[in-house]
Amino acid sequence: MQSQRTSRVLTVLAATLAPSLFSAAQAADGEKSFEIYGFAMLDMIQDTKRLDPAWEDAFRPSKIAAPEGEFGSNGQTSFSVKQSRFGVKGTMPTGDSTPPITFKFEFDFFGTGVDAGQTTIRLRHFYGEWGQLLAGQTNSLFMDIDVFPNVIDYWGPNGMVFLRNPQLRWTAYRTQSDVIAVALEKPSNDIDAGNIRLVQGWEGAVVNPDETVPDLTGQWRHDDTWGHFQVAGLLRKVGYEYSLAGEPLQKSSQTGWGIDLTAGIKTIGKDQLLLGIVHGNGIASYQNDGGMDVAPTAAPAGAPGAAPTIAGEAVPLTGVTIYYDHYWDAKWLNSKWSSSIGYSYVQVSNTNFQSDGAFHKGQYASVNLIAYPADNVMLGGELLWGKLENNPNVATPLGSGDDVRFQFSVKYNFGTKL
Numbered sequence: 001m002q003s004q005r006t007s008r009v010l011t012v013l014a015a016t017l018a019p020s021l022f023s024a025a026q027a028a029d030g031e032k033s034f035e036i037y038g039f040a041m042l043d044m045i046q047d048t049k050r051l052d053p054a055w056e057d058a059f060r061p062s063k064i065a066a067p068e069g070e071f072g073s074n075g076q077t078s079f080s081v082k083q084s085r086f087g088v089k090g091t092m093p094t095g096d097s098t099p100p101i102t103f104k105f106e107f108d109f110f111g112t113g114v115d116a117g118q119t120t121i122r123l124r125h126f127y128g129e130w131g132q133l134l135a136g137q138t139n140s141l142f143m144d145i146d147v148f149p150n151v152i153d154y155w156g157p158n159g160m161v162f163l164r165n166p167q168l169r170w171t172a173y174r175t176q177s178d179v180i181a182v183a184l185e186k187p188s189n190d191i192d193a194g195n196i197r198l199v200q201g202w203e204g205a206v207v208n209p210d211e212t213v214p215d216l217t218g219q220w221r222h223d224d225t226w227g228h229f230q231v232a233g234l235l236r237k238v239g240y241e242y243s244l245a246g247e248p249l250q251k252s253s254q255t256g257w258g259i260d261l262t263a264g265i266k267t268i269g270k271d272q273l274l275l276g277i278v279h280g281n282g283i284a285s286y287q288n289d290g291g292m293d294v295a296p297t298a299a300p301a302g303a304p305g306a307a308p309t310i311a312g313e314a315v316p317l318t319g320v321t322i323y324y325d326h327y328w329d330a331k332w333l334n335s336k337w338s339s340s341i342g343y344s345y346v347q348v349s350n351t352n353f354q355s356d357g358a359f360h361k362g363q364y365a366s367v368n369l370i371a372y373p374a375d376n377v378m379l380g381g382e383l384l385w386g387k388l389e390n391n392p393n394v395a396t397p398l399g400s401g402d403d404v405r406f407q408f409s410v411k412y413n414f415g416t417k418l
Helices: 002-027
Strands: 033-047 077-080 085-092 101-110 119-130 133-139 164-174 178-185 206-210 215-224 227-243 250-266 272-281 294-299 309-314 316-328 336-348 359-374 377-390 400-417
Touching: 085 119, 250 309
Parallel strands: none
Antiparallel strands: 033 077, 033 085, 033 400, 085 101, 101 119, 119 133, 133 164, 164 178, 178 215, 206 227, 215 227, 227 250, 250 272, 272 316, 294 309, 316 336, 336 359, 359 377, 377 400
């Protein structure tokens, strides 16, 4: 049923979007273009341990079984086409003396949220840009997509910032080498209620995110002959609300902030060293995997036997990514080859009132060998290792779990300009 529904949606999209956009572009004078692109991709995955079944087609350390056996028996196999992608992009004129609109609409089939584990349409990009103003969903200004290494795992290194977010962006300064931009982005708070329901009087507490103002992001990027570097910042209000039985709704918030420093350094030929370090408080929503924005802290009560004083804290987080992309000189094989090798981690400073199963640290490492035997054809194998460590600041921690995965993928690109 799911595949039939997806097929019907694709048919409608192809019949409705492409002709209307293309005819509009043809009807106007000036700068215009329209391109259809995408790829069909199959991932064949073999784990030695076990991940959450809803996330078995992406290697996320936060989803590794900890303790072992949490999700059933080890050594599972999975086949997935969720990485497959379809998109359209182009430009549309707006008049003789004004810049054109550039647009992009792209989706894949990797279900998340309530659709986790499903092969279903997932929006990646849907935005337009006119001059200095961009509106829609695309990569957050707080991230640097160009430090995402040449891996075949869908999710990629957990220690990097990675979020495609609805936003209103203003590019204040743009040259061939430098870009300075700011944006208002959709807030999304990941709230960990921790152990508050174990406190007398808080047994039935309801805790929810409270998103009252947009996040503010900014970015400065510099490109040069040796590569690029980027400095990005985030400032946000991490709000939450809670209610107790018979009491009115209470609201509170913490200030979240983050700095993301990234660089891509050219070495030999097409090779690149990719580096990233991010740190901040209450920024887990922007992280590729792991962590929480706000968690509870508890201070001792003033009177003997009284309940502790509970408050929220914007949780400190640090992420690191180090990867190297290498392109082999394999002319004697009559084909192109590449490899990517690296390590990444993300770690939070758990508060004193989080539960034993709360995320503490995730580690991710991979190495691959990819062949490009013909134009628009890719075949590759990848070996991955990951480890999850749970909150160590409790009397009975759930400990840690790890997994080794082998993935083999085949990808066929397609596309045309109309």
